[in-house]
Amino acid sequence: MLIRGISLSNFRNYKNLQVDFHPAYNILIGENAQGKTNLLEAILYTVTGKSHRTNNDLDLITKGEKLFYINLSGERYAGSVKIEISARADGKKLLKVNNQTQKKLSELLGTINAVLFSPEDMLLVKGGPSIRRRFLDIEISQTSPFYCHNLANYNRVVSQRNNLLKAVRDQKESPELLDVWDMQLVEFGSHIIKKRAEVIQKIEPLARSIHRKITAGREELNLSYIPSVDVNKGTEGTSMEDYFLQRLKETRSMEIIKGITLLGPHRDDIDIKVGDTDIRVFGSQGQQRTSAISMKLSEIEFMKKETGEYPILLLDDVMSELDAGRRKFLLGAVKGKVQIFMTTTEIEEVYQPIENNSRIFEVKNGKIFLVQEG
Ligand SMILES: Nc1ncnc2c1ncn2[C@@H]1O[C@H](COP(=O)(O)OP(=O)(O)OP(=O)(O)O)[C@@H](O)[C@H]1O
Ligand SMILES: [Mg+2]
CATH class of the missing domain: 3.40.50.300 (P-loop containing nucleotide triphosphate hydrolases)
Incomplete structure (x- = not known):
């Protein structure tokens, strides 16, 4: 292109x-x-x-x-x-x-x-989880308009559900009203979680191979998805969607106290390790930069793989x-x-x-x- x-x-x-x-x-x-x-x-x-x-x-x-x-x-x-x-x-x-x-x-x-690389991307590793979620969302949205559409719906549901949680906390609305929002959160959220899991699996080997080259084979980069709802949990008998819904029920009273949605892909993160060390927290500045470059370059290779x-x-x-x-x-x-x-x-x-x-x-x-x- x-x-x-x-x-x-x-x-x-x-x-x-x-x-x-x-x-x-x-x-x-x-x-x-x-x-x-x-x-x-x-x-x-x-x-x-x-x-x-x-x-x-x-x-x-x-x-x-x-x-x-x-x-x-x-x-x-x-x-x-x-x-x-x-x-x-x-x-x-x-x-x-x-x-x-x-x-x-x-x-x-x-x-x-398009892939944009700016100085803020150096924060991809040492910055907060929202930066890593944004990295994933931009990357996936460009190759999957459905994901983009789903994400917009999900964000809308989280915001409306948060308003309702606050209203329930203040005893202005009844808690049963949350049921329908839970279903929507699960519907849109599950798709996001599954897609993110799939994409991280695809970019991990790409980023690792680039990282190996930059560090002349001295370091091994490992990326893994930390979803706020375990993506594999639904495999034994129940679906992931059912598991997500059940977790929401368990968390509901805490959500009402806090007045915010505590579960779902808006709380996801990516774990970034070099060897066994979590370099989001313990990496040197150089390691964090090198890993950020590897991840950004993997985005380019990922798009090539997805779109040709x-x-x-x-x-x-x-x-x-x-x-x-x-x-x-x-x-x-x-x-x-x-x-x-x-x-x-x-x-x-x-x-x-x-x-x-x-x-x-x-x-x-x-x-x-x-x-x-x-
Ligand atoms: N809506 C706007 N209308 C007119 N001028 C604008 C508007 N938005 C931003 N600017 C002007 O654009 C300029 C900033 O441009 P830009 O961010 O592209 O700078 P830059 O060349 O990248 O600089 P730097 O090297 O500092 O990054 C500023 O002077 C700002 O006032
Ligand atoms: Mg500039």
């Missing part, structure tokens, strides 16, 4: 932009606050329907304007693709994929897949976070496979390994200038 070009109108600090990309490396160089991340955000938003920085489309419209419009042309093995997306200040959205108007944003998923094509890779300020060895490894691991968009403030950080196969752009105050083509 690759992106041929993009045009933006009134997106963040871009009034009007039209840019054609290189099929291999695209380097966006510029000082702080010029629009480098904004351009990556525009690409990510166009291919996934979501920004990584905000859930509010209003933030994306240039201040003082009423709407933004993005037009992206790309290429897959099967031929060229075109995505047009626009959002208005009054909340209306418009999406067209290959000139066909689409009602649902999920119709977009899988048209072009490599996604595009967006690297936002990542190079400055890495030492020379890890930088070289990262670029080497994806070389010739994926189209890359990377931002940097210092050209020296990224230039050497890619000098012959790239387009270098300078980003300045919402404008982009081609400075070198190799």
Whole structure:
């Protein structure tokens, strides 16, 4: 997959932009606050329907304007693709994929897949569980629109169930009303748990093999799923769904006291070990970084396995976070496979390994200038 070009109108600090990309490396160089991340955000938003920085489309419209419009042309093995997306200040959205108007944003998923790697991803290992759940959700949603749809339903149910738990606690509603919400929580939640278990099983060997290469065979990475409801429990006679429901019944009185849903995939985590050591807690900073890189790179290989094509890779300020060895490894691991968009403030950080196969752009105050083509 690759992106041929993009045009933006009134997106963040871009009034009007039209840019054609290189099929291999695209380097966006510029000082702080010029629009480098904004351009990556525009690409990510166009291919996934979501920004990584905000859930509010209003933030994306240039201040003082009423709407933004993005037009992206790309290429897959099967031929060229075109995505047009626009959002208005009054909340209306418009999406067209290959000139066909689409009602649902999920119709977009899988048209072009993208992996974003930013300095926050270094927290994938040492940060809280919600960061790891987000990693899984983004990865799975792009390859399974059904998962994405299910997740949205699940999140809605958790939030409404939490309101009801609080109302029951305050004796404003009767506890029996929870039964119907339990069923829905189980229905949507079980699918999420099963899918996450399946995907972690698939990415584990990929991440381990990458990790072995970065550490020259010295370290063995182990990833395992820690679901809040045991995914294997339902196998002896009862279904996992029944087991989940039974656990909810056992936990209900505590849930009412706390006024929140205590069980379900919104409480999942991934266990990350090197050998026997839980490196989420005990890893050195270097070990945590190396594992985060391995997991991010496994995401790329996973998407290739699932869809038959490599996604595009967006690297936002990542190079400055890495030492020379890890930088070289990262670029080497994806070389010739994926189209890359990377931002940097210092050209020296990224230039050497890619000098012959790239387009270098300078980003300045919402404008982009081609400075070198190799
Ligand atoms: N809706 C908006 N309308 C106009 N300008 C905006 C909007 N949202 C953000 N900006 C501006 O975009 C700029 C930030 O752009 P961006 O995050 O792309 O910077 P950057 O080049 O990635 O910088 P850094 O190197 O610090 O990461 C800021 O000047 C900010 O004020
Ligand atoms: Mg930035």
